[in-house]
Amino acid sequence: MKHFNKLFLLTVIICFCCLYAKSQTVAAPAAVKKTAVKLPVVGKTPVSIIDTFFKKIKSDGTGPAVDYLFSTNKLFNNVTQINLLKIKLDSLQRSVGLYVGKELIAQKSAGMSLVFYSYLAKFTVQPIRFTFMFYKPQNDWVLYRFKYDDQMDLELEEAGKINNKRSQ
Secondary structure, rough: HHHHHHHHHHHHHHHHHHHHHHEEEEEOOOHHHOEEEEEOOOOOOHHHHHHHHHHHHOOOHHHHHHHHHHHHOOOOHHHHHHHHHHHHHHHHHHHHHEEEEEEEEEEEEEOOEEEEEEEEEEEEEOOOEEEEEEEEOOOOEEEEEEEEEEOOHHHHHHHHHOOOOOOO
């Protein structure tokens, strides 16, 4: 009888944990619902950090947006490198025009604590790809990696080429 009580109690605890975990997930946007990963809500989510980053680009410029993004991880404290990144992004934005919006390209995860997002940032002259990787070591999501590039058009063109290799 004692074994049955322990098993019953363990089952109740597991069910409670599953229900609690389910109630603590973020619903994905309707456009990416099929591939979206449900993430626990604790503090800021990766998507909310990314949304704020892009809002800051539009309202305040690239410098404040980069400062905000890197403020999520206190280990990114190399002011010289961050300032260099801000200068490069600011210069790039002058050549690609004004920011007009963003589109999610891809979202991937490695477990529940490491996520990757790729966005097409739309500017008036040309698009820029921004990729973000976030890590959740304990309770809060922090920036783990950040990249940007303007090579999507070349990748898209390469993907559209016909493979002319013949089997010999």
